Amino acid sequence: MHRTVRPVTRGRRALRQLSPGRFASTSTSTSTAPPPPPPPRSRSAKWGRRAVIAGGVGLGFYVYDKQFNASAVTRSLRTGYIGLLCTLDYKINFAPSKADQIEALHERVANRLRWVIDTNQGLYLKLGQALGLQAALLPKPYKEAFGHVFDRAPAVSYDEVIGVFQKDLSMSPLDLFATFSEEPLASASIAQVHQATLKPYAGGEGEPGRTVAVKVQKPAIVKQMEWDLFSYRSLTWLAEKLFDMPMYFVAKYVSSQMRLETSFKNEANNARRCAELISQTPELKDDVYVPRVFGEAEGCKESDRIMVMEWVDGCRLNDRKQIEEWKLNLREVMDLAISTMSAMTFSWGFVHCDPHPGNIMVRPHPTKKGKPQIILIDHGLYIELPREFREDYCTLWRSLFVLDVPKIETIARKWGIALDANMFASAILLRPFQVNKHKKGGRKDQVPEKTQYEQQVELKQRMKTMLENEQLIPRELIFLTRCQRMMQANNQLLGSPSSRVNLTAKWASIGYTRSLTGSRSLRTVGAWRWIRDRFDAFLFRFTLGIVDLAFWFTLQKQRFLPKDKGGWEDKLQKQFEAMAREEFGIEIDDTVFLG
Template identity: 40%
Template structure:
């Protein structure tokens, strides 16, 4: 990793190169060269982020949350920004421990009875080691990499520059979110805050009958945790990112054998199939959004472990890891967000337009599509010149870029009104959708989420008797409307089953929605969206 002053100089030089490149080459007469221009810029930004690692990967992922509306080369590059990194050497681990605890991980006066010098996982800002407490329990020890905390403010300053660049080049309204994102990323570097987040989530899960027992949050050992070291319960199981291992564990793969990461699961097959896993997952994150107002912002497959339930060994339990990044949403926003979801599925377009307008959003049907992650149109959409969708087939690359910029400006016309929480909620929902998609769409994600949204409105506090009765009536009417969504889902499952039976490539419900969304992005923005970009 470069010295912080060198990093700043490198960023400024790259900003200068990119600005000049666009100034000289983003011209009508060079329309045929614009794809190569986007390719050069994407490569420069990607190399800048990956060469510095650490918080820059997190920053790139924050930018990548809007990748679907960026030029195709940007989509391809930011889609490869995985949160993994080489391990730091053990002497660096020792220095962190001595700084935080005044002693080594092991030894006569060590913190632990045993400590594996080789990390079991390494990401951009921390790595995890397995250890055993002197009382006998096995634990996971998350250790922050030394350079991350030293350079955080420099890195966030670079993030500010990069977001300014994107707003300047693409007229994408993103700079308004810099302070909100930066504040939450700072919190992610405080492992004591992560410990508090985990404890808060565990309390929420314990009080929700539909999730208690089905979801587990690893116990935090506060006495062995500091701002840069977090010690939590060690959990054996299969990560959701291990698709073949998950299918074997859930009895949906005929191959039975030892799992390479956990031989103790040899021959274990749990009940409920993939549907049981995804039902719990979608309900968990729906509860966070609509009932608790406390949302985990990074539910990617590597942060989810499936294991046999400790008391009911034939059934799965979902273990949620990495509680560094949460967003808290207020009661007023939560109520509006739930109303928005119910209105979207009930085709109550007046309510949708009222809510989105109050949030400074000028294209409610585009926002509705981004929320549901399926195309939504509550009026016949035609382009401003009346030529309909065929316009995007005739314009050149320069005109298409200008059209996209104009529509993005109209989409978010007042950033001061926009609830910043939507930035992280959108990322959460895209990742949950991706989890469902890669497992073959075993559940109707939209229906489950919408049910939680509607039901949460019936339990809102401070309602009068007549208001609560009205909400229950609306909820009952909504459930009748939702029957049509179920029909669409099961029709998709039938097509998927028939294709599998015929030996053809199967396509799940989420795959169909993604294909429709890619077409929608092409028509609405003139953007050529890469396959899989909506996976989050």
């Protein structure tokens, strides 16, 4: 009895193991074996599947970034890759044992940086210019790499221009203008310029439609800007760690100026303010012109990415052939340009910081026959000079010409710059200048020739010593030095017709006496200070007179001795480079600013 029950029990257990609604015969359940487990995947197959998934995700991200984010992340990753590659290259190959390969190392790194700028375009051209500010003190391959950053940038299509109008103004160009050129007349890193005609009502009551220049920002800039600025700051930080030199301290200041440059409302305000300041400066009034900016009052909608300006015909400042065809005096042209920049620096404290030849135009004066008129355009990059810094800068220039060595050294220390007085003076003036006499000796005979590695290590140490306190260095000095070099280059391109240093010094004196100091009467400052002021004024005029006389002799030599090539600025530049090389060990070749 007991044995007859067991099969039934096993059968019930087997039934309970079946899922509800499923029925199987006893013979089937007992005769069918479970399916064999799948063979284990090989390690290579697993990695292959992961690679396919990763590749698909990466491709999807790349397409999204390109189509909807203007490749902002891709550009940053590209920059990060090159930065890492350059870092490793330097860490491995910048060594005493490879001193003969240093030049090749610099060339590799410079070419990679140039490739990043050329590939990314956009704001990277502006960032390349910012890096170019420091290129004059870097090895030769870097100067060559940044020498193209002032060239023409590629334009965007008309469809993209329409997209900017639709997004910012909810209308197309032809809704606002009677005519609008589909092809741009000029293209730069941030924007491009189209020619248009205002509708009859837009020019003001009773004024017919007129030709205008319409500046349109490239649509990718707004998406790329913060990523690009982050990449710039990261590269500067990396360069500081790599070279062990203070470089990052300017990054935040440059970044903030770049942001302002991409706002066309800010640029319009700068243009209007500049025009107002010119009208208040007797020496420049009527001879320097800022094209009118059209806003809401003239029927033109304003936007951060669209700006409408008066169309003005003229030639570039360096177009010597056209200027001479108009029978304009080259010295008068260049004097006006230098005086304008000097007035901005020493009198206004409001400085146009991009004075390359394309942004300073020339035309025959509309009311003064035979005279030139300077036209200032592209007002995106301006800096404000704090009153204390402007007073120090004016005092410095004036002190250089009255040989007030203690004052020069005091200002240098105040700015955290540890240079001897001669080199500091020459760096400010961009010409050789001695305020202290050095003992001349045979330095080259006493010091054995050094390898490139030793020279660059020594230069790095000197630069660190020179910038002894980076927190004290006025950030404005970075842009002012760049402006001075650009104006020197503009003068060189026209054959050095203007005595740049003297004219700038005169404006420094005007700023010093007109707007920065209080009353200098005998009663106010006392007898000794009053006498010293008069003596300094005499010494200042005497020094300027001597330099003017030397300048005049150079001009006559150029006129009567054609074989004597090179103008006044060329000679000063060569002397300055020689002085930097012999006294400070720095090779300066900043021909990048001649572009």
